Amino acid sequence: MDMDKKLLDILCCPVTKQPVKVLSRDKLKTLNARIAEGSVRSYGDEPVRAALTEALVTDNGERIYPVEDGIPIMLQERGISAREAGLK
Template sequence: MSVNAKLLDILCCPHTKIPVEVMDKELLVELNEKIIAGEVTYVDGSEVTEQLTEALITKNREIIYQVDDDIPVMIYEKGILVE
């Protein structure tokens, strides 16, 4: 993953304050399959339409945050709730 390790050490969910970690490739593949099937929405209710190439997940495994061009998108409304 391209997210800087020092940055990763201090990042946390803006809503729950739970630290995040790199989402493993297996989970990312499963998530992308659900995105293709139209089964994934952001916290704000809008549909996720593009597959993710990188992502972070809270350590309690409840919220996923996408990474765009090596920059984590840590906006709660654009988080993806894990079901």
């Protein structure tokens, strides 16, 4: 991901206020496998149906936020629990 460092420096989780970083390729691959299985739901209790090409994760590794067309979607209800997705 070519996320602007300045943007990453100011973004934070809307719930925990934790800073965010780019989700690693390995974890993104694992997350997308879980999405393909139909076992991932957002905090808004909606199934996540589409694979993610990019994502951000809180520094503590608890919450994941999708990036769509280069735009981080930092909405609480669109976030994904890393634990529920089997990443933690």
